[in-house]
Amino acid sequence: MTAASETATFAVGCFWAAETAFRHLPGVLRTSVGFMGGRTDKPTYERVCIGNTGHAEVVQVVYDPEQLSYEHLLRQFWKCHDPTTWVKTNPDVASPYRSAIFYHSDRQAALAMAAKTAAQTSHTGTLATEITAAGPYTRADRAHQHYAEKQAERPGQ
Numbered sequence: 337m338t339a340a341s342e343t344a345t346f347a348v349g350c351f352w353a354a355e356t357a358f359r360h361l362p363g364v365l366r367t368s369v370g371f372m373g374g375r376t377d378k379p380t381y382e383r384v385c386i387g388n389t390g391h392a393e394v395v396q397v398v399y400d401p402e403q404l405s406y407e408h409l410l411r412q413f414w415k416c417h418d419p420t421t422w423v424k425t426n427p428d429v430a431s432p433y434r435s436a437i438f439y440h441s442d443r444q445a446a447l448a449m450a451a452k453t454a455a456q457t458s459h460t461g462t463l464a465t466e467i468t469a470a471g472p473y474t475r476a477d478r479a480h481q482h483y484a485e486k487q488a489e490r491p492g493q
Contacts, residue, residue: 341365344397344409345372345470347436348417351393355482357416358397363404368396370475372438379474384432393432396473406444410451413437420461438470
């Protein structure tokens with residue numbers, strides 16, 4: 337991370353889709369997928385998918401705030417998933433696929449709360465998105481990083 341970079345962490349369902357939604361935004365320096373918000377140490381993909389660790393699948397976005405604002409990332413967050421359903425991203429239904437914003441600073445927390453209030457006005461259902469302080473982040477194994485792009489490189493499979 338450079339001195340000018342910041343980190344944002346979002347859960348929008350399956351982390352493969354989440355990474356795709358954020359990875360190519362101008363100002364994003366890098367993304368990775370992993371797990372946050374759980375109650376066990378050293379979560380693995382298999383343990384998280386079972387649904388008993390409490391972790392969410394997340395995308396962690398390192399970005400240059402001079403090129404890309406946190407507010408823009410929040411707008412991307414709201415439009416890339418259904419925030420009215422806490423634990424569902426078709427076809428996956430379980431707590432690892434919940435809608436969540438994990439903030440890394442008081443500023444991010446305030447902006448996330450304001451964005452949620454504003455987003456509620458454009459949704460007919462109640463937003464189920466949780467907003468909570470970022471905790472320990474466990475990066476998923478290499479096979480899960482940039483997964484959608486890897487699959488696109490394998491035509492016919």
